[in-house]
Amino acid sequence: MTTPTPEVLRGHAEHVYAHELSALAAHDAHPRPPMWKLSPRAVLTYLLGGRLPDGTEISPKYVGxxxxxxxxxxxxxxxxxxxxxxxxxxxxxxxxxxxxxxxxxxxxxxxxxxxxxxxxxxxxxxxxxxxxxxxxxxxxxxxxxxxxxxxxxxxxxxxxxxxxxxxxxxxxxxxxxxxxxxxxxxxxxxxxxxxxxxxxxxxxxxxxxxxxxxxxxxxxxxxxLPVPDSLEDELSIVTRRVEQLGRSLGLPAVPPALEEVRRVVTVFRELRAGLTEDGKTKLKSPSGSLSTAEAISVVNQGLTLSVHFGDGTLRARDVASSLVGAVIKDPVQDRAVWNEYLEIAIKKRDGWKEFYAACREES
Missing domain, CATH: 3.40.50.300 (P-loop containing nucleotide triphosphate hydrolases)
Incomplete structure (x- = not known):
C-alpha cells in the first residue's frame, strides 16, 4: 500500500506560486540579466501583482x-x-x-x-x-x-x-x-x-x-521597508495573508468578518503611532512592535477559534484574547497602557461596544 505524501505546512514561494511564475515566464519578452528566470519587469509584476494578456491573475506579494x-x-x-x-x-x-x-x-x-x-x-x-x-x-x-x-x-x-x-x-x-x-x-x-x-x-x-x-x-x-501607509493597505495585507494561512492550515473557507479585522488593524495602528486614526487623541504606546505580521497572527488565531469552537463567524471575543496577548508584553507597563487605551479611545466609539466588552473581559 502506498503511503500518501503529507502536505507541507508552508511551501517555498517557487512551489506555491509556480503557476504564476510559469505564466510570467511564458509572456516575458523583456531582456533578462544572466541566469535570471524572469526579466526585472516580470519580477516587479510578480511582486506587485497584475493581469497577464492571457487573463492570468498575478497576486500581489507586496503592498506598498x-x-x-x-x-x-x-x-x-x-x-x-x-x-x-x-x-x-x-x-x-x-x-x-x-x-x-x-x-x-x-x-x-x-x-x-x-x-x-x-x-x-x-x-x-x-x-x-x-x-x-x-x-x-x-x-x-x-x-x-x-x-x-x-x-x-x-x-x-x-x-x-x-x-x-x-x-x-x-x-x-x-x-x-x-x-x-x-x-x-x-x-x-x-x-x-x-x-x-x-x-x-x-x-x-x-x-x-x-x-x-x-x-x-x-x-x-x-x-x-516602511509600515503600510494607510489602514486600507494594512487591512488588505492582513486579509490576504489570513486567507492564505487558512488554506494552508486546512480551515474551512469562511471569509473573516471584515469589520473585526478592521478593528484589530486599527488598534495596532493607533497604539503603534501613539495617536488615534482621527488624530484627535494622543496615546501611550506599549513596548511591543505591534507589526502587521502580529496582526495577521491575531486574526488567524481568532478565525481558528471561531471555526473550531464557534459558528465559523469571526467575532470580537475570538480575537480579544490574542489581541490582548499581542499588546501586553510587559505585564505592568503594557497593561496600564492597554487599559487606558480601552477607556479613552475604544469605550465610546460607535459600533465597538462588543469589542470593548470582550477586550475588557480578557484584560
Missing amino acids: ERRLMEVAVATLATDRALLLIGVPGTAKSWVSEHLAAAISGDSTLLVQGTAGTDEGAIRYGWNYARLLAEGLSEGALVESPVMFAMREGKIARIEELTRVQSDVQDALITVLSEKTLPIPELRTEVQAVRGFNIIATANNRDKGVNELSSALKRRFNTVV
Missing part, C-alpha cells in the same frame, strides 16, 4: 510603494548586494523570499543569522569524518548556501544580518567586493558565476546590536 520594489529589483541586477531594513513585520523576509524565487527559481539558499552563527555558515565548513579519513579534499568540504549560490549563479539570502557577530559579518566583504570565496586550506577559490547576489535583512530594532562595518555597508544598497 512601487519605487521601493523597483530599486530592490534593479539592485540585484547590478554587482551590489541588497539590504532590506525595517521594523519587525514589514515583510522583509517575505520580499526576500519572493525576490529569490522569481529571480533564481530557488528561495532555499538561506542563512539564518543569530548570535551563534559562525563563519562556516557564510563561507564553508568541513565534514570531519571524511576529513579524518581522506584528509583535506574537496569531498570533505561542506558548502554554505552562499558558496553554492556563487557556483550556481543564484541568489543567497541572509536573515537578520545585524544579529550575526561582527567578525562573522566581515566574511562577506571579500565575497561581495571580489566575488570570490578563497579556500586557503585547498589552495583554491570559488568564483561567483554571473547571476549571483545576496539579499540580507536587518531589523531596525536591532540597531546597535552588531552594527555593520562601513566597509560592509558600502557593499550593500539599502532599501527601507
